[in-house]
Amino acid sequence: MGKGKPFLEIFASALHEDYRFPILEIFAFLYALGTFVFASFGPIMTQQTVSNESMAYNLTASLLGLPLFIFIIFIFKNVAYGLGSDLEKGIIQTYFSYPLKRRGILTAKLLSAIGVALVLFLTIQISALYVLAPDIISPYLGTVLLTYAANLSYPLLVAGIMLLVTLALKRGGLTIVIGIVLYFAMSIISSIAVFVASATNSPLALQIVSVISPNVVLARYYSMPFFNELWTPAFSDVLLHIGTSYTIVVFLFFFGYFYFSKRLGL
């Protein structure tokens, strides 16, 4: 018996299941379609911006609408059905008979469920930005990446919560419902936060929401001054909120790994 490649094989097996025909093709098509359709409106929407940096932010943010939603659906499906159903049906139990540590099995599954979806999403988005507006994007790549970082932290946070719910329930269907509810709850909470901030004349509610969804702070940082009567965040505030948000995401995934490796009974 030679040296096996259990990690690569479980990863390949997860890819085979998560992205089987025509799922990958449909999602890639929707990513591209959403990106280019929204891109055509992007530059028009950014006419009123005050700086090239803001324009880069607005253009990037304008591309995110539908593709980000598709990305979220994609990773929710992969986490809930890729991992949840595998736990529910006993496929993870089968993987546990292979000579690979539990953390390796979870990494292979998450890399397939989230990592590949993320790479696909970012590749299409950034390629589209370079094709459509190279003059704006090239000098402000940092702004573009910061915009993605701010917008992706909340879906990843929900994915982390879904991971924990999946491990606790060992079921796929209910998990995806919880994920969707959490995702839409955020839109409602953001609206309530704006209302509370206006009513109390205090930015505290916005600052709290920005920890969970740092796009709120980034949008205020780059948007027109008259939108920012309540709160005009500095760049350090942006970094602080994004950093805090990703710390929570990392904690959730760390906890998921800990539970999966040390406690999960099947």
Place this chain on the structure above:
Amino acid sequence: MPLIVAEDLAKTYGKVVAVNGLNLTLNEDSITGLIGPNGAGKTTTIKMILGLLKPDRGNVKVFGQDPWDNTTIRSLIGVVYEKSFFPPHQKTLDYLKRVCRVYGVAESRALEVLGLVNLQEAMDRPIKALSAGMLQKFAIAHALIHKPKLLIADEMTANLDPQARSELLDLILQLHKDEEVTFLLSSHILPELSRVCDSVAIINQGKVWAYGKLNELYEKYAIGIIRISTDNPEALATEIKKLSYIEKLEIDLRGISARVAEGMDEKLYEDAPKLAKKIKAKIFGIETGSASLEELYRLAVRMSERR
């Protein structure tokens, strides 16, 4: 060297006690049957041995090591679950080749194990298209890929037809003989276990109540069973049943089979001819019977329930 040593294992699910102080030692080069009624704790025990569940109390060593998240042990064990699941959209042969790469064995082994379970005709089918019986055969092939030293199976023959069951039992005996694979088999189908097992552990209410070599157990528990061959079993059975030291009595094709209280066999040897004479029945023979696995199982379960 014992391959499995479980000491004082305990596991509860909420208020349900699944395993309660279980002790078991599985020796190398044996075929051991783990038998017990539903809810006896067999599957939970197997899961703790496989490192899928952590015991609440006690400890288990497999190949001298803790099985939890232990990759060395996983390389040495093959597992067949009562209901096995595999990635459904992959083809059987492709998936087994993948498993060959997982363990670092030649891919030709995939076809070889499919042949062992007579599943070559399904090699191009997606796993989801396999029937329950075929899936169970596939699970067995999957468990044999890396030529494990120990194969643990939970209700391995559950979904198989009689022909496939018989072939599988032959395969178990062949693997045990040719490749010195040690087996721990959990099953409800006692005649099957008695055909292949050299040892049994009878488990109920989360404890092992009888464990040992099958022939030794038969000898040990056969003491109280007396078989009486007669021309009028019903009438004689009615009389014998009245004796205070009779614990259980059955009538079958061979005549009367009576379990007597410990040390009372000689008394029945004396009493049975007297009772036969009284009802004018003929006795053709009285002998101490050997217990069947089923009788052994019933006895152990009864013992556990009394306590």
